[in-house]
Amino acid sequence: MSRHQKVKYYVKKQIIRFLKWLLPAYAIAPLVVNLFVNFLGYNAIGAARGMLSFYDFSIGLDKEIPMMPVFMYVYIGAFVQWVVGFVTCVREDKEFCYRFMSAELCAKILALICFLLIPSTIARPEISGGSAADVLTRFVYSIDAPVNLFPSIHVLESWFCLRAAFKQKKTGKIYPWVTGIMTVLVAASVVLVKQHVCVDIIGGIAVFEIGMLMTRKFSFAGLYRKVTDIFMNIAGRAAKES
Secondary structure, three states: OOHHHHHHHHHHHHHHHHHHHHOOHHHHHHHHHHHHHHHHHHHHHHHHHHHOOOEOOOOHHHHHOOOOHHHHHHHHHHHHHHHHHHHHHHHHOHHHHHHHHHHHHHHHHHHHHHHHHOOEOOOOOOOOOOOHHHHHHHHHHHHOOOOOOOOOHHHHHHHHHHHHHOOOOOOOOHHHHHHHHHHHHHHHHHHHOOOOOHHHHHHHHHHHHHHHHHHHHHOOHHHHHHHHHHHHHHHHHHHHHO
């Protein structure tokens, strides 16, 4: 084995070791299932977009809220919060992971149904400034069409992180409050960069709370136990065959 191959093998081994430490085996199936449903749902809605009639849920308050491109940094930064939030959630313990991930999945399915039944849009302002925030805002506008707004997925996912954070025991006392501050900033950012209207914020919180209620009432966390068993059995057989 050449020196280059040894280095490549060592790096690969360390990455695998880190991922095994970062994500427990039981967490893989819930993460894969949620990402798959998210991918499938958005693609299905994208295919049906031409057949939908869109509504504008703006209220008087939305017209009074100023456009502040600098909050686009918070809007983009939400993705970091979600990565940290999902990882800390699934690392807490197996039952905690199943409970919150099944609630997130229920909430996401409800959101996708809303996107189909009450599709909404927003009239976004023209951004003509030359600051870094203005340039970033124009870029986001160019790749993110003003659709799939109610409920706000940004708020839904940040609220998920917040609810999980205050139930977690392994992340300490400061983490939930930091998550809370970020969640408030994210909720503010979605209207301050005109990606959403106020009603979308309420919708994002509501669908996650409904998801939590459905998980408790119908014991949807049990679904994750079955999915995990199936996933691990398939992965185990594949590993043996290889």
